[in-house]
Amino acid sequence: MKKNIFYYLIFAPALIVIVFLTVYPIVNVFHMSFFKYNYLSDTKIFIGLKNFKRIMGDDLFHTAFLNTIVFSVVATFIEVSLGIFLALLFYGQFFGKRVFMVMIIFPMMLSTMVISALWKTLYHFDIGLLNYVLRSIGLKPIGWLINPKIALFSIILVDIWQWTPFAFILIHAGLNTIQREIFEAASIDGANYFKTLIHITFPILSGQILLVILLRTIDTFRIFSKVYALTQGGPGNATETLTYYVYREGFTYFNLGRAATASIYILIVIAFISYFYLRNIIGEESV
């Protein structure tokens, strides 16, 4: 018995911190979502499900939801596709491979804020490098961050630049776990490059690719700092995302009740993603 107390004692601190920082807030978010709760005026009135109805009918919330889905799906799709392409390109041995690969992960090592700062300068309408290049080859400049139709995709582009290396390295690592002999046998049997890809490489890699898709979906879904630094949700509401919506309701308008309710909608989506993620992870290493 005395032996067991030791384990309880060393487990307790982490458990307490996790409960205070994650379990308590989530319970609290549910609680707050039933109140009209303004932090500044400190009024807290029970209003039942009114917050939920209100947000359901809020156009800005719809926009935020749609933008988040577009951002998450498009960014993940392109990052993973490029990652697969690069991994295939880098397969095998060649001169300087290790050095090139370390260079390629530089973007994901840079701080997100530094990357945002960099792209803010590149995207500048009048004196940015990208529009200069467009002008000098005779094209019209693009309002990268000021055209509502384009701004979201400009932020996606930044995410792609930053995180494709991540997809690349993980898929490359997966590719290298496949035994060379399998490819050799396929090539002896007369399978060409694309046949080998479709019938051998992709089926074996599918688990690893799915994992990368999930990791990138999870990460792009919580996009916040790039939006904050590059567009603040604008122009108009063109780059409003779910996280930004919660931020604005909670920390600009101090409508904590409504922010909490929006958080719950996010939690519902996360519950779906978690389900697939956990199934994937636990399937591989039993806890």
Next chain:
Amino acid sequence: MSRTAMEKKGIIFWVLLIVILFLVLFPIYWIAITSLKYPVENISPVPTFYPHRVTLQNYLNVLEGGFFRNLYNSLFVSTFSTALSLTLSFLATYALVRFKFPLRLNYIFLIWVLIVKILPPIVLAIPLYTLFTSVHLINKLVGLVIVYQVYTLPYCLWMLFGFLKAVPIEYEQAAEIDGASKLKVLTSIVLPLTRGGLVATAIFSVIVAWDEFLFALLFIRNPDLLTLPLRIVNFITEYETLWGELMAIGLMATLPVLLFSGYVYRKMTEGFSMSLK
């Protein structure tokens, strides 16, 4: 040994490689040269591809403008949040590996921690903000150290769980037979055996904390307590085109982390992919 079609590297390969390296490295080169240009050159409508007149003035301005203060804040927060997370998670994961708690607590705890890693932190931000305000931890670096546990603790728990699971139990049993206490076993046998894992976990945890933005934005108001990401974002939003200084501070803020590139690359390819996010 014959090379398969996938391994052949022809001229197209090398052309593609150069294009890719250009796309990756040119923006980083751009950060460097922008930081070395005079403000006038930076806002010229015809960008220059190398600094026509090199200056270190941007760096001096940034250093005199309180960079060290921000650096100190960032160092303080990432060091202590990592130290706290490592300590908590080392103890907890050891218990989880060696002891079966009732009610399937081991399993539930680890799954919950995974879910926390998936959660967008903004979901926790509002209750945590009110909680931290009521215990006077808003606008304090210590408050950030604690709230960063939301990121670093789940991270460390999962990574260390993997390392500790791999430690053979025989050494501990032998030591216990020799009469060593549990605590003694933990500090003088288990700790040294997991040193490598602790270092790897610490590096990733520091990188996460170094880059954190959301809670820093919400919890810090005092200009003296801004961390580097906050300082950079203030620069972006306050000064439209002070790009030289912006890039100078960005480069200095990111250099310490960039030095870990080779290490991170090695760890990622060693298959810690699971714990990376």
